[in-house]
Structure formats: structure tokens, C-alpha cells
Amino acid sequence: MFKKLCGLLFIFVWTSQAQDYFYKKFQPFNSDIPSPQEFLGYAIGDHHTRHDRIVSYMETLAELSDRATISSYGRTHEGRYLVMLTVSSPSNLNQLEQIKEQHLAFTDPEQNPTNYDEVPVFINLGYNVHGNEPSSSEAAMLSAYTLVASNNPEILNYLDKAVIFVDPTINPDGRDRHTQWANMYQGNPLVSDPQDAEHNEYWPGGRTNHYWFDLNRDWLLGIHPESRGKLAWYHEWYPNVVTDFHEMGTQSTYFFEPMKANGSLNPIMPKENYEDLNNIFGEYFAKALDSIGSFYFTKEVFDGTYPGYGSSYPDLQGGLGLLFEQASSRGHKQKTAFGEINFPFTIRNQYTSSMTTVKAAVENKAFLRKYQQDFFKSALSRAGNSRIRGYRFEDKYDPNRTKAFIDKLLLHKIDVYESGDGYVVPTRQPQYRMVQTMFETYSKYRDSVYYDASGWSVANFYNMKYRTVTSLNTGQKINSTDGLVKPAAIQRSDYAYVLDWDDYNAPAALHFLQSNGLTLSTSFKPFTVNSNNGPKTLNYGALVLPVPLQKKSPETVFKLLQKAQQQFQIPIYGVSTGYSSSGVDLGSRYIRALKKPKAAMLIGHGTRSYEAGEVWHLLDTRVRMPITKIPMRNFDRANLYKYTSLVMVSGRYELDEKQRKKITDWVEKGNTLITIGSASEWVIKKKMVKEELISSEKDSTKTVKRLPYVEAEEHLGKEEVGGIIVKVDIDRTHPLGFGYRDNSIPVYKNNSVWISPSKNAYATVAKYAKDPHIDGFITEKNTETFLKPAASLVVSKLGGGRVVLFADNPNFRGSWYGTNRLFLNALFLGDKIRVPE
Incomplete structure (x- = not known):
């Protein structure tokens, strides 16, 4: 069947008759239940299997066997069933x-059951969160078949003592994108050359979901239907063990936990999780992989510091999350330094670990149950030992952003209560550790190199003002966000309407009204009007809709405003006079008409798909505004003059002088170029704008300290800015700052783009504060040399247009509600920026 070729990887000659290679040890099998090979018409590993066929196979197992049932916990953006x-x-x-x-x-901490060994253990085998890491979904079919069809005493024992939940494809949209690619370029005979198209997907690849998001980072943030459905399922069942199967570089072997030590100084997950349970299960995996001759490693890399992985979120719910990483064949067969690695070989390791997980869980089910019980009880005791009794938060100016934050808390089953004019989250509750995740910030860490971000206090994602409380004053418990935002009904006016720009949904409402033929203006100064609902004070950026100047009847205007309010739940006020009780009047020259924006974005080779997806997702799902995605391969023939704004996300742009001139000519005609992260760095380095970067000049005369070679990765890694939350001071009078009520807001930084404040006194919109750190690890050198002197957001004049340069990503992972406004202001108000010289 298979033949050993070398020491680190065992490579095999595969034939379609070799399926029992996977599960021969679990014979006999019920002949009435079709194997994956019999159902699919090809051997597992011969081709990549589409998601719909995987689902069909699972449905067949449930239909033919009394050992299985099937259910759906959601649908993807593209309509595939989960x-x-x-x-x-x-x-x-x-x-x-x-x-x-x-x-x-x-x-339930209030209950005290002791029948630890009598209740079946709950195991969730989760597969394929990254679509182009496909071996695990194939292993899912093998695992399901084994559990459903095997009559081996070992399997029957597992079924008696466990309930196993098989989630075969967590990211169906990404999987099918990759499956189509791998099968489309599959050769016969197979081509193992790493340069072959089969092993090199075109941008954006299959790793991500429909909007190019990494779903393995979405367990905490819960932005997408895949994650929200899984979280709802999770909090219904609270499994004791959860697997998270991945793939890594082809030149590697196989990884299972224990992971690298947690980077936090005082991890909020119990020591029993990462010191006891991981080691117990690790011994099972080592023995199983040894038995089939597979090489592996543990502890060296990967960490569970970020709580939003599929392998770390269960650790904060009283379960054990287990990460597996298989060297990828990235197709069906590929050359490596140790010979060839093929698809069936990668599947076998994942299948072996799947079945071993079930074995380890069953044989330790009493320990797992007692651990889960102690976990939730310790949540109450830990909270009781803290002087902090809760967290109070509010934002009276932006109820829809507040609603979105409360939705995130409720998604994780965190108790939230009304409290006066705001809300309060008690610390003494079963989800205390999730409360810590949402609100606590840290400045000291045990480690300085992270697989992901080191700062993730979610309240800061939402720019949510909060404070600790040492005594509780709670009102009604909030069980749903339905009806949480209740703007006063619009009172009709034949003169004008005003809309406050502070609300998160205001840009969406503006786009809706503009798309329906209405013209609105924005105010460059605050004002107070006597509306039909009483006196209202409006902030910078408030929208004014003059009824007599519209091309539609007052009745039609009113009905459109009612629709806008119904859809976006924003306050809209009718006024009968243009005379303000304070501030500018409605006919002031400081109130300027807005044009409907039309946006485009460069995507494809060289651009960062994550950031492009975040822009696309924001506009699609929250603003309901289309954006044209222009592939880099089409740039030369693209007509930029169809658009008012062009977005360039981080990336490695390879535009020549002629192509760069095409962009600058377009900007000079009055348009807006919006750059993010390394794209901002790129336009500065290419001298497309007159801005500068902060750099650290190396002193060639300085003696370099000699260091051990083996520590190079750690020493260099800590200088990277993996993900921190920092404070910036913004100019709220600038159009990009419209809608904010505070001069200081948190931003997310996960790059080393350091932009100097503009030499134009009016062009630095956001600069890092004197004391910028909020959460996460950053070296003192990076703080003093780069962060403190730098700007986060600068506008640079270019002819009759402007370039908006974001050093930081305002749309990170679809979760930075607090800085989305900066980006949306650039789209909707960009042409109103006149940078004085």
C-alpha cells in the first residue's frame, strides 16, 4: 500500500483499492452502510471532495443508521448549509x-452533580475552518463512517460513553473555492512539482470565507454567519472536547498540543487546561502517531493567547480545545525536501488524531466533567475575590454602536443589565472569563512573540466608554437587542429635516437617501435647532435635508425618511425654520451639499485579501453600498473616472511609473485616494504625496551585541507589532473626524507603518497620544522611537484632490466599530476636504 521513503515524512504509493488502510483496525463494518469510497465513487484522497457531497454523505449516514442524526446550524454567505x-x-x-x-x-455553578463517570462525554470534532487546508474534511467522512458503521468493540464502547458531534466543514465557501482549484488543475499522472498551478492558488485562495475573512479568528468576534451559528450551537451543548484541524507548510511534519506557553502573564484559562489536560491528551496522540510511523512536534510554536481561535475559545468555556496542524500537500501530491507528500497521507494523520481524540476523551471523561464543573464554579469564586463587581458602559450619542456591542456580549452568553442611563455587566457570573476578555487590558506579558494579537479588549473595538464599579445597581436584564434602539418617530416637515451624524448607521441612511434621489448637506459646525420633537443640538457632520430643494414631493421625501428610519433605526428630526437657536443656521456656508460617492478598490495579486474583504464586508453588510472590485490584472484598462474614491489596502504594489501617474492624474482632478497600512507607506515611498515616514537610522559605528543564533527568531519577533490597541488624539472638526464626541479614541495597530505628522498644520487628523498604550505588547523602543512621534491618519493634498493615509486598519476583522467611522467619512465626505496650504 504505502512505502517509507525517509526519516521525517512517510510517503506512500496510493491505489484506489487501499481505503481500508485508514480504518482496517476498526473492522468489522456494517455492509449496509456505504463507505465514503462507495458513496463518492472514488477513494478518499483521489480527489478533493465538494462540500455538497460531504453533506450528502453525512445525510446518508443519518438516514441509514440509528446511530446518527443530522441538523443544520446555519448557512454561509453563499448559501451553503453548515x-x-x-x-x-x-x-x-x-x-x-x-x-x-x-x-x-x-x-451550572449553582448545581452540584457528582455522577462524573455516568454521563456520556460530549465531543465536537470540528474540521476545515481554513478552506484550503482540506485534508480534515476528508478525514471527517472517514471518522463519521467509522463511528456509524464499525461494529468493533472499541467503537461500540465509544458510542456508549460519548456523544460525538461531527462538524465536517466549518468554512464551506472557502473549501469549495479551493476544491474547484485543486481538481481543476489535477494532472493524470499527478504533478508533484511545487511550481505547478495545482499547488499555487490564485488570489484570494481558499483559506477564507466569502468576504475573505479568516474564520479561525472569528470565534470571539462573531461577525459571520458561520461563526454566529457555531457559537449558538456551542452554547447550547458546551462540549467537553473540541478539535480544530489545520494544515501548515509542506516542509513541516505534524503538530498537536501542548502548544507553546501562553504569552499572558496570568492566563485567564485554568492551569489544569494547559498543564494537565493537554499533556494527558498529548500522550495519546504521540502513541497513535508513533504506531503509524508519522513524525510530529509539540510545544515549539502556536499559542492560545488569543481567545478567538477554534482551539482556544473552548478553553474559556470549560472544555478542552485541541489544535492539529498537518503538513499540507497543497493539492494531490507535492515534492518536499524529504521526498513526496500526498493527499491521502495528510488525511490519514487527521483521521488518526480524530479517532484518538474520541478514545482519550472517553477514557478521561470523569476528569473532563469534573474539570468543566470546577471551571464554572471557579468563575464565581474568582469574580468574588476581585474588588471589581462589574463594568458600566454607555454611549448616549450612538445607540446603534452600543447595540452592536451588547449583541456581542449576548452572543457569548454574558449577562447584561440596564443601569440608569447606561448598562452594566456583573463580574460574578458563569461567563466571568469572557467578561475579562471583553473589558480587561494588560501591559505586562510573560512572552513577547505571539501567533496573533496580544491586545483584544473588545470594548475598545467599539470605542465603548466603560469603567469598573465596586458596587452594582442593576435594572432589567437584557435578553435580546430587539427593540433596544427606539428613535422617536419622525414628525413631518415641509421645510427641512436634520439627521445626527453620530449614529453608527448614519452613513447607511445617507447612502439609502442618496440612492433614492435625495440631496443632503453636511454641517462643518455644530448647531442647535428647535425641531418638531423639541430642541436638538447636533454635532459636526450633522446632515441637513432641505425639502423645497428636492426634486421629489414633500410627501415622497417624508416616506423615504420613514423607510430610512425603519431600516436603520436612526433619529431624524423635522424642523420648520432655518434659524438656529445657537450655532450656524441651516442656510450657512458651513453647511455644504454632498455628492453621492462611487467607490472602487484594487484587489488581486499583491493586495492583502483580508483588508480588502473587510472593506467589502463593511460596505455590503452595514452600509448596503456597492463597491467595484478592480483586479490588478485589469488596472491598465480600468476607467478610474467612473469613481469618486479609490481604496488601496495593504499590499505589495508593483505599479510602474505610468500606472502610478494614472492614479495621481485621477486624484488631481478632485478625487479621493484612500490608502491603508502598507499602501500608505507605498504611496509615500513612491513620492506620490509630500509626506514622510519615520525611520530609525542605524549607527554603523555602534558595536553590535553578540547573541545566540538559536534565539534570533524570538529576538526579532518581539520587535514586530503583532496587534495592539493604542490611543490617538483626533481632530473632531476635520471632516474625517465628524461624528466623534471625544478627542481621544482607541485604534488597532498591527503593522510597522510609521507616518510622520504632516508639515501642513491642518492635515494630521489623528496622532498617537502622549501616553498611547491601552492593551497589548509593544517594545519600549517601538513606543518611544516610532509610536509616540507618529501620526495614525493624515490627509495629503494632491492637485484638486487628496490622499487619505491610514497608518492603521480602521476596519480590522469587521469588528472595529469605533474606527469604521473614519473610513466611512473618507468615502462620504472626502470631496469636502480642502486642505489649506
Whole structure:
């Protein structure tokens, strides 16, 4: 069947008759249940399997066997079903609701069950969160078949003592994107040359979901339907063990936990998780992989510091999250330094780890249950030992951003209560550790190199003002965000309407009204009017809609405003006079008409798909505004003059002088170029704008300290800015700052783009504060040399237009509600920026 070629990787000659290579040890099998090979018509590993066929196979297993049922926990952006196959003994499935009730008793700190070894352990085998890491979904079919069809005593014992939830494809949209690519370029005979098209996907690749988001970072943030559906399922079942199967570079072997030590100084997950459980399970995986001759490593890399992975979120819910990383064949067969690695080989390791997870969980189920019980009880005791009794937050100027933050808290089953004019989150609750994740910030760390961000206090993502409280004054508990925002009904006016720009949904409402033929203006100064709902004071950027100047009747205007309010739940006020009680009048020259923006974005080779997806997702799902995505390969023939704004996200742009001139000529005609991260760095280096970067000049005469070679990765890694939250001071009078009420806001920084404040006194919109640190690790050198002197947001004049340079990503992971406004202001108000010289 397979033949050993070398020491680190075992490579095999595969034939379509070799399927029992995977699961021969679990014979005999029920012949009435089709194997994956019999169902698909090809051997597992011969081709990449589409998601719909995987789902169909799972449905067939549930239809033919009394050991399995299937359900759906959601649909993807592209409409693919997210399914869960539940497998256990027929007896367990017949009384699953009673078993579930017994299981959940261990997650309730107020209950004290002691039947730890009597209740079946709950195991969630989760696969393929990264679409182009495909081996695990193939292994999911093998695992499901083994559990459903095997009559081996070992399997029957597992079914009696466990309920196994098989989630075969967490990211179906990405998987099918990659499956199409791999099968489309599959050769016959197979081509193992790493340069072959099969092993090199075109941008954006299959890793991400429809909007090019990494779903393995979305467990905490819960932005996408895949994650929100899974989180809802998770908090219904609270599994004891959760697997998270991945792939890594082809030249590697296989990784399983224990991970690298947690980077936090005082991790909020219990030591029993990463010191005891990981080591217990690790011994099982080592023995199983040794038995099939697979090489592996542990502890060297990867960390669970960020709580939003599929392998770390369960650790904060009383379960054990387990990460697996398989060297990828990136196709069906590929050359490596140790010979060839093929698709079936990668599948076998994932399948072996799947079945070993079930074995380890069953044999340690009493320990796992007691651990989960202690986890939730310790949440209350830990909270009781803290002087902090809760966190109070509010933003009376932006109820929809507040609503979005509360939705995030409720998604994680965090208790939230009304409290006076604001809201309060008590610390003493079962989800205390998630409360810590949402609000606590840190400045000291045990480690300085992270696999992901080191700062993630979610309240700061939302620019949510909060404070600790040492005593609680709670009102009604909030169970849903439905009806949480209740703007006063619009009172009709035949003169004018005003809309406050402070609300998160105001740009969406503006786009809706502009798309329906209405013309609105923006105010460059605050004012107070006597509206039909009483006196209202409006901030910089407030919108004014003069009714007599519209091309539509007053009745039609009113109905459109009603629709806008119904859709976006924003306050809109009718006024009967243009005379303001304070501030500018409605006919002031400081109130300027707005043009409807038309935006485009460069995508494709050289651009960062994550950031491009974040822009696309923001405009699609929250503003409901289309954006034209122009592939780099089409740039030369693209007509930029169809657009008012062009977005360039981070990337490695390879535009020549002629192509750069095409952009600058377009900007000079009065348009707006918006650059983010390294794209801002690029336009500065190419001297397309008259701005400068901060650099650290190396002193060639200085003696370099000699360091151990083996420590180079750690020493150099800590100088990177992996992900921190810092404070900036913004100019709220600048159009890019319209809608903010505070001069200081948190921003997210995960790059080394350091822009000097503009030499134009009016062009630095946001500069890092004197004391900028909020959360996350950054070296003193980076803080003093780069961060403190630098600007986060600068506008540079270019002819009759302007370039908006973001040093930091205002749309990071679809979650930075607090800085989305800066980006949306650049789109909607960019042409109103006149940079004085």
C-alpha cells in the first residue's frame, strides 16, 4: 500500500483499492452502510471532495443508521448549509435531551452533580475552518463512517460513553473555492512539482470565507454567519472536547498540543487546561502517531493567547480545545525536501488524531466533567475575590454602536443589565472569563512573540466608554437587542429635516437617501435647532435635508425618511425654520451639499485579501453600498473616472511609473485616494504625496551585541507589532473626524507603518497620544522611537484632490466599530476636504 521513503515524512504509493488502510483496525463494518469510497465513487484522497457531497454523505449516514442524526446550524454567505452529524449509541440518541440536561448541569455553578463517570462525554470534532487546508474534511467522512458503521468493540464502547458531534466543514465557501482549484488543475499522472498551478492558488485562495475573512479568528468576534451559528450551537451543548484541524507548510511534519506557553502573564484559562489536560491528551496522540510511523512536534510554536481561535475559545468555556496542524500537500501530491507528500497521507494523520481524540476523551471523561464543573464554579469564586463587581458602559450619542456591542456580549452568553442611563455587566457570573476578555487590558506579558494579537479588549473595538464599579445597581436584564434602539418617530416637515451624524448607521441612511434621489448637506459646525420633537443640538457632520430643494414631493421625501428610519433605526428630526437657536443656521456656508460617492478598490495579486474583504464586508453588510472590485490584472484598462474614491489596502504594489501617474492624474482632478497600512507607506515611498515616514537610522559605528543564533527568531519577533490597541488624539472638526464626541479614541495597530505628522498644520487628523498604550505588547523602543512621534491618519493634498493615509486598519476583522467611522467619512465626505496650504 504505502512505502517509507525517509526519516521525517512517510510517503506512500496510493491505489484506489487501499481505503481500508485508514480504518482496517476498526473492522468489522456494517455492509449496509456505504463507505465514503462507495458513496463518492472514488477513494478518499483521489480527489478533493465538494462540500455538497460531504453533506450528502453525512445525510446518508443519518438516514441509514440509528446511530446518527443530522441538523443544520446555519448557512454561509453563499448559501451553503453548515451541518452537524450527531453520533452515539441508539440508546443515547433516544434519550439525548435527558443526557443533555444532565451534561449541562455540570456547567451550572449553582448545581452540584457528582455522577462524573455516568454521563456520556460530549465531543465536537470540528474540521476545515481554513478552506484550503482540506485534508480534515476528508478525514471527517472517514471518522463519521467509522463511528456509524464499525461494529468493533472499541467503537461500540465509544458510542456508549460519548456523544460525538461531527462538524465536517466549518468554512464551506472557502473549501469549495479551493476544491474547484485543486481538481481543476489535477494532472493524470499527478504533478508533484511545487511550481505547478495545482499547488499555487490564485488570489484570494481558499483559506477564507466569502468576504475573505479568516474564520479561525472569528470565534470571539462573531461577525459571520458561520461563526454566529457555531457559537449558538456551542452554547447550547458546551462540549467537553473540541478539535480544530489545520494544515501548515509542506516542509513541516505534524503538530498537536501542548502548544507553546501562553504569552499572558496570568492566563485567564485554568492551569489544569494547559498543564494537565493537554499533556494527558498529548500522550495519546504521540502513541497513535508513533504506531503509524508519522513524525510530529509539540510545544515549539502556536499559542492560545488569543481567545478567538477554534482551539482556544473552548478553553474559556470549560472544555478542552485541541489544535492539529498537518503538513499540507497543497493539492494531490507535492515534492518536499524529504521526498513526496500526498493527499491521502495528510488525511490519514487527521483521521488518526480524530479517532484518538474520541478514545482519550472517553477514557478521561470523569476528569473532563469534573474539570468543566470546577471551571464554572471557579468563575464565581474568582469574580468574588476581585474588588471589581462589574463594568458600566454607555454611549448616549450612538445607540446603534452600543447595540452592536451588547449583541456581542449576548452572543457569548454574558449577562447584561440596564443601569440608569447606561448598562452594566456583573463580574460574578458563569461567563466571568469572557467578561475579562471583553473589558480587561494588560501591559505586562510573560512572552513577547505571539501567533496573533496580544491586545483584544473588545470594548475598545467599539470605542465603548466603560469603567469598573465596586458596587452594582442593576435594572432589567437584557435578553435580546430587539427593540433596544427606539428613535422617536419622525414628525413631518415641509421645510427641512436634520439627521445626527453620530449614529453608527448614519452613513447607511445617507447612502439609502442618496440612492433614492435625495440631496443632503453636511454641517462643518455644530448647531442647535428647535425641531418638531423639541430642541436638538447636533454635532459636526450633522446632515441637513432641505425639502423645497428636492426634486421629489414633500410627501415622497417624508416616506423615504420613514423607510430610512425603519431600516436603520436612526433619529431624524423635522424642523420648520432655518434659524438656529445657537450655532450656524441651516442656510450657512458651513453647511455644504454632498455628492453621492462611487467607490472602487484594487484587489488581486499583491493586495492583502483580508483588508480588502473587510472593506467589502463593511460596505455590503452595514452600509448596503456597492463597491467595484478592480483586479490588478485589469488596472491598465480600468476607467478610474467612473469613481469618486479609490481604496488601496495593504499590499505589495508593483505599479510602474505610468500606472502610478494614472492614479495621481485621477486624484488631481478632485478625487479621493484612500490608502491603508502598507499602501500608505507605498504611496509615500513612491513620492506620490509630500509626506514622510519615520525611520530609525542605524549607527554603523555602534558595536553590535553578540547573541545566540538559536534565539534570533524570538529576538526579532518581539520587535514586530503583532496587534495592539493604542490611543490617538483626533481632530473632531476635520471632516474625517465628524461624528466623534471625544478627542481621544482607541485604534488597532498591527503593522510597522510609521507616518510622520504632516508639515501642513491642518492635515494630521489623528496622532498617537502622549501616553498611547491601552492593551497589548509593544517594545519600549517601538513606543518611544516610532509610536509616540507618529501620526495614525493624515490627509495629503494632491492637485484638486487628496490622499487619505491610514497608518492603521480602521476596519480590522469587521469588528472595529469605533474606527469604521473614519473610513466611512473618507468615502462620504472626502470631496469636502480642502486642505489649506
